[in-house]
Amino acid sequence: MTRISRWTTYFQITPLAAIFLLFLVVPIATIVVVSFFDYTTTSIIPAFILQNYEELLLSPVTWQTYLQTVEFALITWVLTLLIGFTLAYFLAFHVRSATWQQVLFLVCTIPFWTSNVIRMISWIPFLGRNGLANMTLMKMGLIHQPLEFLLYSNFAVVLVYVHLYTLFMVVPIFNSMMRIDRSLLEASLDAGATGWQTLTNVILPLCKPGIAIGSIFVVTIVMGDFVTVRMMSGGLSASVALMMANAMSLLQYPAAAANAVVLLIVVLMIVVGMMRVVDIRKEL
Amino acid sequence: MAKLNGGVGRRKILKGAGVMAGAALGSTVGAPMIWAQNNKNIVLRQFGTGVSNLNEVAEKCKADTGLTIQMTALDSDACVQRAVTQPNSYDIADIEYWMIKKIWPSKVLQPFDTKKLTYYDKIVPLFKTGKLKPDSVIAQGTAPHTVGFVEKQDATTFAKGETQWFTMVPTIYNADTLGIRPDLVGREISSWKDILDPKFKGKTSILNIPSIGIMDAAMICESAGIVKYGDKGNMTKAEIDKTIEFLIKTKKDGQFRAFWKTFDESVNLMTSGEVIIQSMWSPAVAAVRSKGVACKYQPLKEGYRSWGDGLAIAAHLKGPQLDAAYEYINWYLSGWTGAFLNRQGYYSAVLDTAKKFMSEDEWGFWMEGKPAKGDIMSPQGKVMEKAGTVRDGGSFDARMGAVACWNAVMDEDRYMVQKWNSFIAA
Numbered sequence: 001m002t003r004i005s006r007w008t009t010y011f012q013i014t015p016l017a018a019i020f021l022l023f024l025v026v027p028i029a030t031i032v033v034v035s036f037f038d039y040t041t042t043s044i045i046p047a048f049i050l051q052n053y054e055e056l057l058l059s060p061v062t063w064q065t066y067l068q069t070v071e072f073a074l075i076t077w078v079l080t081l082l083i084g085f086t087l088a089y090f091l092a093f094h095v096r097s098a099t100w101q102q103v104l105f106l107v108c109t110i111p112f113w114t115s116n117v118i119r120m121i122s123w124i125p126f127l128g129r130n131g132l133a134n135m136t137l138m139k140m141g142l143i144h145q146p147l148e149f150l151l152y153s154n155f156a157v158v159l160v161y162v163h164l165y166t167l168f169m170v171v172p173i174f175n176s177m178m179r180i181d182r183s184l185l186e187a188s189l190d191a192g193a194t195g196w197q198t199l200t201n202v203i204l205p206l207c208k209p210g211i212a213i214g215s216i217f218v219v220t221i222v223m224g225d226f227v228t229v230r231m232m233s234g235g236l237s238a239s240v241a242l243m244m245a246n247a248m249s250l251l252q253y254p255a256a257a258a259n260a261v262v263l264l265i266v267v268l269m270i271v272v273g274m275m276r277v278v279d280i281r282k283e284l
Numbered sequence: 285m286a287k288l289n290g291g292v293g294r295r296k297i298l299k300g301a302g303v304m305a306g307a308a309l310g311s312t313v314g315a316p317m318i319w320a321q322n323n324k325n326i327v328l329r330q331f332g333t334g335v336s337n338l339n340e341v342a343e344k345c346k347a348d349t350g351l352t353i354q355m356t357a358l359d360s361d362a363c364v365q366r367a368v369t370q371p372n373s374y375d376i377a378d379i380e381y382w383m384i385k386k387i388w389p390s391k392v393l394q395p396f397d398t399k400k401l402t403y404y405d406k407i408v409p410l411f412k413t414g415k416l417k418p419d420s421v422i423a424q425g426t427a428p429h430t431v432g433f434v435e436k437q438d439a440t441t442f443a444k445g446e447t448q449w450f451t452m453v454p455t456i457y458n459a460d461t462l463g464i465r466p467d468l469v470g471r472e473i474s475s476w477k478d479i480l481d482p483k484f485k486g487k488t489s490i491l492n493i494p495s496i497g498i499m500d501a502a503m504i505c506e507s508a509g510i511v512k513y514g515d516k517g518n519m520t521k522a523e524i525d526k527t528i529e530f531l532i533k534t535k536k537d538g539q540f541r542a543f544w545k546t547f548d549e550s551v552n553l554m555t556s557g558e559v560i561i562q563s564m565w566s567p568a569v570a571a572v573r574s575k576g577v578a579c580k581y582q583p584l585k586e587g588y589r590s591w592g593d594g595l596a597i598a599a600h601l602k603g604p605q606l607d608a609a610y611e612y613i614n615w616y617l618s619g620w621t622g623a624f625l626n627r628q629g630y631y632s633a634v635l636d637t638a639k640k641f642m643s644e645d646e647w648g649f650w651m652e653g654k655p656a657k658g659d660i661m662s663p664q665g666k667v668m669e670k671a672g673t674v675r676d677g678g679s680f681d682a683r684m685g686a687v688a689c690w691n692a693v694m695d696e697d698r699y700m701v702q703k704w705n706s707f708i709a710a
Contacts, residue, residue: 040698043368043390061706068709130557148486151558152542234542235492236535238709246708249361250494250701251368 028264035257044253052258062243062259066266069239072154072229073222076161080218081211083162084169088210089203091170092177105174108167120160120228127151127159152234160232161222168221169214176210177203212278216271223267323350326608331356331366332378334547335567335630336456336593340663341621349615351608359546360493367392376609377596382426382495384452384596385693389440394599395433395449400610403617404450406634411454411592412446416685425499425517425690428454428592452594453613454633456625459588459683463554463564467578476500476584477508479561485539489553489562492543494704496691499589500563501527503688507586517692521699528703532710543708547571554579566629569676570668581676587688588677594633626650627663631680653679 035052038045056062087108095101111119126132127150134146149155180203188198226241240263247256330337334357342353353376358366364383366373371392379387387393398404409415414422414429432451433443442451464473469484479488490504491497502516511526513519519527534540541559544550551571553559564581572579595616597609615621622638625631627646632638639647648654653675660669669675677683694700 055702059702059706061709065709124552125556128556128558230545234489235545235708236540236542238705243705243709246701246705249359249365251365252698252701 031257031260034254035261037254037257039252039254044251052254053262055255056258056262065238065240065243068237069223069241072157072161072239073219075158076165076222077215077218079158079162080166080169081215083166084214085173085207085211087166087170088174088177088207089199091174092180108170112167116164117227119164120231123156123160123163123232124151127156152232152236154233154237156232157229157237160228161225164228165218165221168217169211172210172213172217173207174210176207180206208278209280212274212280215274219270219274220267223263223270323608323611324352326350326605327352327354328375328605328609328612329354329356329373330376330378330595331358331363331374333358333360333363333380333593335565336378336625338624340624341616344620344624345612345615348620349611351612351615353612360496371598372600375598375601375605376612377598378455378593379452379596380691381428381431381452381592381594382691382693384594385426385431385442386697387596388431388434388442388451391438391440392599393451393596394601395437395451396453396597396610396613398448398450401450401453401617402614403634403637406636407454407617408631408633408635410457410684411633416681420685423587423590423687423689424513424515425589425692427517427690428452428457428594452596453617454592454594455616455621456594456630456632457590457592457684458566458630459590459677459687460563460565461584461588461677462561462582463550463569463572464580464582465554465557465560465578466580468557468560473561473582474585475507476503476586478584479504480508480534480539484561485537486541487558487560488540489542489544489550489559490540491550491563492545492708494701495693495697496589496591497543497563498524498527498700498704499689499691501531503586503589505530507584516689518694519696519700521696524694524696524700524703528707531707535707535710570629570662574666574668583677583683583686587686588683589689589691590684590687591691624663627661629675631684635680649673649675651680653677653682 034044036048036050038047038049038051091101091104091108095104124131128134129146129148129151131151133150134143137143138146184202184206185198188202193201224241226239226245229237229239229242240259244256244259244263247253247259328351330353332355337355337357339355342355345351345353356374360380360383363377363379364386367377367379367383367387368390377387377393384393411428411432414427429446431442433445433447434441434449434451435443435447437449439449443449462473462476462479471478471481471483479490490500498519499516502511502513502519505511505527506513506516510530511523513523542549542553544553544562547565547568550562550564550568553562554564554568554572555575555577566581569579569581595613597606601609617632617634617637619634619637619639619641622632622634623641623646626638626642627650629650635651639651642650645657646660649656649660649669655674656669656671658671659667660673662668
């Protein structure tokens with residue numbers, strides 16, 4: 001094998017590097033630069049001031065909002081993980097025929113054939129005060145007053161998150177499970193392990209990369225979401241991205257940029273934390 | 285852009301023809317004739333809130349003048365954003381008076397020469413002096429006449445009184461109040477503070493557009509005696525603090541069901557019965573009624589919160605495009621559109637011309653507060669009100685004469701927005 005010239009290697013990585021530079025590095029650098037700019041109601045003034053960060057980090061509203069967003073992310077993560085793992089487990093180990101596995105997997109994706117905004121909004125008439133859920137419960141005599149917390153509440157927000165994002169958990173976990181060598185499970189049974197022991201000692205450790213990938217999807221999406229929070233909480237709750245959207249709609253781009261930088265750092269820290277627990281590359 | 289290339293090319297040829305025609309006829313006669321011929325090639329790009337971006341208006345304009353108006357509807361915040369950050373993306377800005385206070389200093393718009401506006405003298409005096417009648421009291425907030433004029437063509441600050449340079453031609457305006465579900469409130473509603481009644485806990489809403497929401501909040505706080513304002517349209521920091529503090533407390537007590545940001549959200553909240561008393565816009569009330577749900581635009585004793593929309597022209601417009609813009613606006617005020625807007629429950633800026641396009645019964649119902657003799661139709665030909673009904677709030681003079689405050693931009697705008705965000709996040 002002849003040694004490839006250094007220049008050939010550089011040449012080969014140029015397209016990818018250029019794309020990253022143009023569509024990732026440059027925009028993020030711009031956001032960082034703008035986050036130090038000053039602004040008035042109508043204009044953005046190039047400058048180097050820390051006021052945007054000061055106003056952001058010293059405000060209790062910011063901390064409340066970050067806390068709220070992390071809470072949404074955490075609850076959603078736990079629920080999607082439980083449901084996603086169970087679904088994937090059923091598909092991978094209980095459904096024996098490969099055809100049925102594929103059919104059922106496709107069934108899971110059917111809701112994704114419509115836009116996720118539509119899937120979100122359809123919950124509103126269902127959960128409303130005079131909606132289907134309340135009507136049914138009242139007809140059945142289970143409640144006498146409509147349940148107010150069903151819509152325009154944090155409950156509604158989390159419900160929709162779980163509905164929208166569970167599949168992002170199912171797919172990578174299912175993928176990890178399908179790669180598990182079935183003879184390992186037999187060996188586990190032969191060695192006298194119960195079903196639960198097999199699950200916790202064999203399957204779970206081997207699914208870690210799938211769980212990590214799914215978790216990264218779910219957590220990053222929820223941390224950056226603003227539409228769901230606005231629609232499902234009826235404007236009563238806030239999220240970090242919603243704060244940014246508010247600032248941008250009022251032309252306060254530098255304030256939004258500062259918030260974006262802080263959010264980016266927080267999310268990166270979470271992702272790095274996950275990567276330290278699980279080595280994703282092992283499974284890719 | 286195809287329109288620019290095509291348009292300019294043809295215009296050049298016509299201009300060439302114009303020079304020859306001008307030589308033969310004398311330039312003063314030649315010029316307008318050429319532009320009139322050229323109207324069919326002229327496209328004016330207009331953006332604005334959903335309120336007045338009406339396809340019917342664009343179609344009628346095309347039929348009457350040959351001008352093509354391309355309309356884009358945006359929400360209020362996006363309008364300000366578009367106007368300031370993308371000044372070349374539009375020719376006509378259809379914006380509210382409080383927005384122009386924010387937009388004008390960035391020099392993206394140019395003022396009108398009142399001498400070129402055919403109906404300038406007939407525009408309702410509210411927009412020139414702030415007074416409906418010579419003895420009226422000027423309402424608080426960003427009253428249109430305070431941002432309606434500039435001293436010079438290129439001035440960035442507003443003039444104190446009437447001048448030749450008009451920043452914006454008013455087109456459509458109204459007096460806003462609370463909308464209620466008369467079938468569900470079960471009591472008399474007469475004041476802004478009634479929205480705080482514990483009986484309505486979890487069944488109220490206000491709008492989440494800071495510059496408008498804060499005014500509704502101020503009307504509520506003032507009427508409940510929580511805050512006394514020097515000028516609701518220009519609050520001090522202390523007044524903002526007190527208002528927001530009260531809003532947060534009310535929110536935590538669970539008085540509000542939701543906050544709405546778009547027209548359709550307010551309609552859905554009301555129709556579904558999630559909310560029975562809330563801030564509302566008049567066509568939203570009409571939309572709820574058209575679904576067979578009872579809804580009233582309740583006049584309140586403290587008065588109305590008013591708003592006004594107008595058309596402004598982009599700074600980059602010149603030559604035939606600028607003339608076309610004047611022609612469009614003169615056409616706009618010539619009556620047909622005014623009648624169209626009045627029939628939707630808004631008001632037009634020039635009443636005399638609009639009257640000619642409305643029947644006596646329509647004029648009586650919408651403008652004079654008289655009971656309708658026959659069914660009142662919407663511009664689209666649907667029955668809006670049955671014979672015998674009287675408009676909520678009564679006549680034009682009764683409604684526009686009882687304006688307590690205009691939508692406003694405050695000096696402490698940046699502070700107010702921060703506080704408003706803390707209210708939404710709380």
